[in-house]
Amino acid sequence: MNRNFKRSISVLGVIAAGSIALTACSESADKGGESTAKKIEGLSGTTGQLVAEGASSQQKAMSLFGQAYQEAVPGAQLSYNATGSGSGQKQFIAGQVAFGGSDSALKDDQIEAAKQRCGGNEAWHLPMVIGPVAVAYNLKDVKGLVLTPELTAKIFKGEIKTWNDPAIAAVNKDAKLPSSDIKVVYRSEESGTTDNFQKFLKSTSNGVWEGSGKSFPSGTGAGAQGSTGVVDEVKATEGAITYVESGFAEDAGLGISKMDFGNGAVELNKDSVNKALAKLSYKGEGNNMVVDSTKLFEMKEDGAYPLVLTTYEIVCSKGYDAETKNRVKDFLTVVLENQDDELASEGYIPVSGEFKNKLKTAVDAIQ
Incomplete structure (x- = not known):
């Protein structure tokens, strides 16, 4: 079993094995064994299950974070259901999950409903998971394909x-295109x-792309469910192309x-990607x-790759029960x-510096 696959197991699988793993760690510590769990200051230590749902783009990150959470807070578990951003937003607004994972912000007509879900308090978007989007393809004899927006x-x-x-041939002069x-x-x-992806195309394609929203127009091509679904379909289909988070594309080769x-x-x-993130605005x-x-996608910084997903955890600023x-x-x-x-090995960009400090300030401010 390769290293990536082992790290990519579902959070629910981690939960199922968690009590055994934690007992073993505890026994090891009691016998003088050294725990590998990272020591983190300021945790409440509240046990129980944290339920969340949303973007499949951050599924691999959530697997890593869920395991780290379980190790840092024995008796606590994350259950993250990667059903897509639209579902994550809806379930958060409905109060069915503690936070929603989403690759896009709530729409204007969702803001008030989210506020009501939070007991009359603002819902915050915290871009905790940063993942570049790859335009990924399956052409066995073509390496280094170049495209423009x-x-x-x-x-x-x-x-x-x-x-x-x-x-296509004009920008790939040395490629043997089929x-x-x-x-x-x-x-x-x-x-x-x-x-x-549609926002990116609309912002950068000189008027070629006009569509927008979470649903892709179905006039061209074939649909597949989730990030894993589109990758599997492209991998099985010579000549296929898709848009997907880079970690999924890399794992599929x-x-x-x-x-x-x-x-x-x-x-x-x-x-x-970091060149693009350095110019982020809010x-x-x-x-x-x-x-x-829009400003991110329209960026013309030399050497920057701005086709980046800033995946949010949508949380209540206030209004949760204490636990x-x-x-x-x-x-x-x-x-x-x-x-x-x-985290980087799974295709994500670890946050740091001022950006990370801004996120920490927001997390500390949740009441």
């Missing part, structure tokens, strides 16, 4: 239909990844397009950290203390 929009709109189209059809795969359910945002082809990697005020995605509040704050504190190489 305009080309990408035309492909996903169905205006460019074959891989050897002259427009004459086969391009097979577009998109998210079939409401998805924050879809919402952000798919090709990841370089993107020319106007200053030459940029490879998706930690350095190019729409929200105070502790409500809603990222200005739920403690669990939420403990879990988010654990998240901030585990922005490390293991």
Whole structure:
């Protein structure tokens, strides 16, 4: 079993084995064994299950964070159901989960409902999980495919239909592009990844893309459920292309397009993403950290890769019962203390510096 697969087990599986694992750790400590759990200051230690739901883009991160939470607070568990951003928002507003994971902010018509769910208090968007989006493809003889936002929009709109189209060939002069059809795969359910991808295309494609929202227009290609679903479909289909969080694409061994945002082809990697994050700006005020995605996507910074998901945990600023509040704050504190190489190895970008400090201030302020 490879290392990535072991780290990618579901949080529910971790919960099922948790009591055994924690007992073993406790017994080891009693006998003089050294615990590997990270020591984190300021935790309440409240036990019980923390229930959350939402974006599948952060599923792998939640598996890591859930395990770290269980180790830091013995007797506490995270149950995160990766059903998509739309469902996460709805379940949070309905009061069925303590927080919702979402790749996009609540819409204006959801703000008041979220406020009511929080007992008349503001709901905050905390961008705790940062993941670049890959335009991923399956072409066995083509490495290092280069696309532009305009080309990408035309492909996903169905205006460019074959891989050897002259427009693609013009920016891939040394590639042996096949004459086969391009097979577009998109998210079939409401998805924050879809919402952000459409915002990106609309902002950068010189008017080619006009759609918006969490639902992808179904006129071109075929839909698949969740991040895992689109990756599996592309992996099984020669000539397929999709948009998906980079960690999923990497694990599946798919090709990841370089993107020319106007200053030459940029490879998706930690350095190019961090160049984009350094220029992040916000729409929200105070502790409500809603990222200005339009400014992010339109960025022309040399060497920057701005096609990035800032995935939120949508939480109540106030209004939880005491135990739920403690669990939420403990879990988010654990998240901030585990922005490390293991998280990076799953395709996410660990937060640091001023951005991380701003998140910590918000978590501390939850009442």
